[in-house]
Amino acid sequence: MKTRGNMIIKNASELVTCSGSKAKFGKEMRELGIIKDGAVVVEDGIIKAVGTTEEILKKYKEDNYEVIDAKGKAVLPGFVDSHTHFVFGGYRQEEFSWRLNGESYMEIMNKGGGIVNSVRATREASKEELISSAEDRLNSMLSFGVTTVEGKSGYGLDLETELKQLEVMHYLQKTHVMDIITTFMGAHATPGEYKDKKEEFVNVICEEMLPEVAKGNLAEFCDVFCEKGVFSVEESRRILLKARELGMKLKIHADEIVQLGGAELAAELGTISADHLLHASDNGLKEMANKGVVSTLLPTTAFCLKEPFARARYMIDNGSAVALATDFNPGSGFTNSIPLMIALATIYMGMNAEEAVTAITINGAAALDKADSVGSIDVGKKGDIVMLKYPSYKFLPYHTGVNIVEKVIKNGILVHQN
Ligand SMILES: [Zn+2]
Structure with a gap:
């Protein structure tokens, strides 16, 4: 049994959800479902809510969670x-x-x-x-x-x-x-x-x-x-x-x-x-x-x-x-x-x-027949999340050949920091 956590990630400059539960074909591949100033709630390892930081903090009390402030950082699904x-x-x-x-x-x-x-x-x-x-x-x-x-x-x-x-x-x-x-x-x-x-x-x-x-x-x-x-x-x-x-x-x-x-x-x-x-x-x-x-x-x-x-x-x-x-x-x-x-x-x-x-x-x-459980930041999926050192996913190709991942979260638990 893998450990599961309760976490709120807030203030993400870009919350890149990649929202969806199946493969994206052709033009659909450009749709990243970005939420500006986004936040995610993970409970017991599973994504419970996704929205703007304002919406999320109105409904969820930070005291009950491990909180990560992603101000100035882009947040994406785990790769x-x-x-x-x-x-x-x-x-x-x-x-x-x-x-x-x-x-x-x-x-x-x-x-x-x-x-x-x-x-x-x-x-x-x-x-x-x-x-x-x-x-x-x-x-x-x-x-x-x-x-x-x-x-x-x-x-x-x-x-x-x-x-x-x-x-x-x-x-x-x-x-x-x-x-x-x-x-x-x-x-x-x-x-x-x-x-x-x-x-x-x-x-x-x-x-x-x-x-x-x-x-x-x-x-x-x-x-x-x-x-x-x-x-x-x-x-x-x-x-x-x-x-x-x-x-x-x-x-x-x-x-x-x-x-x-x-x-x-x-x-x-x-x-x-x-x-x-x-x-x-x-x-x-x-x-x-x-x-x-x-x-x-x-x-x-x-x-x-x-x-x-x-x-x-x-x-x-x-x-x-x-x-x-x-x-x-x-x-x-x-x-x-x-x-x-x-x-x-x-x-x-x-x-x-x-x-x-x-x-x-x-x-x-x-490609692994797992699009219903991982690969996007959607409610009901695993709390597998990556936070970059920079405010946009566009830094991924731009900062060429350099690892810009700052934090890695698996099942709502911070498991790696660079
Ligand atoms: Zn091979």
């Missing part, structure tokens, strides 16, 4: 990082050096580097070691204002280690202040022991791993790395359909390196989100928007891989719901920096400040 791989053993600094010398992600993978390196280290790591490093990473995320994070397995690629990763996340969900949404991603790569026997490995995922994960209720989502040379559209469909049959919700790593039809598959299956989408086709994106699938873009990964950025401007102009996430992982992008992500999304991907805020709040929540 939602809806795509990460934060539980892993070992590091891949050598490979990063190879990349700096011009080798591509796929070349390094063919050389025996890439995900399999993290797999070896994660298999070797004890549960305690994984908990300790993951806890440290969560604390860093919290300092950037993230109050809900998604985490994927996929560095085990055998039943035992996949379960170990998921159990680590469940342990941290109980002990850490942050909310952790778990995703099973056994189809992240084919492990060495199934080299040239991918079909057998897909069978293992469908017949052994998924049923065990479902039995232990260890993952809310199932995700697949649908990519040329990784898992084909047909293999991805098979795995995702099996996961759905077992009661899991679906996500997909789609069209990251080549245009394979991942976006079309996401639309066909009605996944909650499709992620990366650097090379997604116009038609695939249109079908996704029609089906309500959230487009989760991961700017720091494209940046670290020196890949072309996803077409955020095009997507929003054509009615997509865009979410932004860090894809924090030990290989393709070892960063959980929200400021860097916002800088790339706004300066290089054509998103404006309002769209970037929507993408890390309500649309991030929607």
Whole structure:
């Protein structure tokens, strides 16, 4: 049980509510529902009232609450990082050096580097070691204002280690202040022991791993790395359909390196989100928007891989719901920096400040099917709130690459101050 608090935040120069209970598509992404001189009341961890400071203080007695004076500061919903791989053993600094010398992600993978390196280290790591490093990473995320994070397995690629990763996340969900949404991603790569026997490995995922994960209720989502040379559209469909049959919700790593039809598959299956989408086709994106699938873009990964950025401007102009996430992982992008992500999304991907805020709040929540409980400052939602050092959300892209979060509140409790 997480601790819950009673709190009043008052005098916010901008209370950026991001109000809503579902994903915002296209033009809706500009609507931030700002209340000038705003205030919020949180009771027992849940938002009880939202309004101007005058309205709120007329109805609620400050004595009964912890009070935060946000004079001269902007207040926003806690950020939602809806795509990460934060539980892993070992590091891949050598490979990063190879990349700096011009080798591509796929070349390094063919050389025996890439995900399999993290797999070896994660298999070797004890549960305690994984908990300790993951806890440290969560604390860093919290300092950037993230109050809900998604985490994927996929560095085990055998039943035992996949379960170990998921159990680590469940342990941290109980002990850490942050909310952790778990995703099973056994189809992240084919492990060495199934080299040239991918079909057998897909069978293992469908017949052994998924049923065990479902039995232990260890993952809310199932995700697949649908990519040329990784898992084909047909293999991805098979795995995702099996996961759905077992009661899991679906996500997909789609069209990251080549245009394979991942976006079309996401639309066909009605996944909650499709992620990366650097090379997604116009038609695939249109079908996704029609089906309500959230487009989760991961700017720091494209940046670290020196890949072309996803077409955020095009997507929003054509009615997509865009979410932004860090894809924090030990290989393709070892960063959980929200400021860097916002800088790339706004300066290089054509998103404006309002769209970037929507993408890390309500649309991030929607990418996790949690838009009814987090991602906005609305009555009935969790008291997950971020206070900036500056009076406007516009400082988020403007103060480029700098963390301007001053206070982080989770379930109505002040849990971090920078
Ligand atoms: Zn990923």
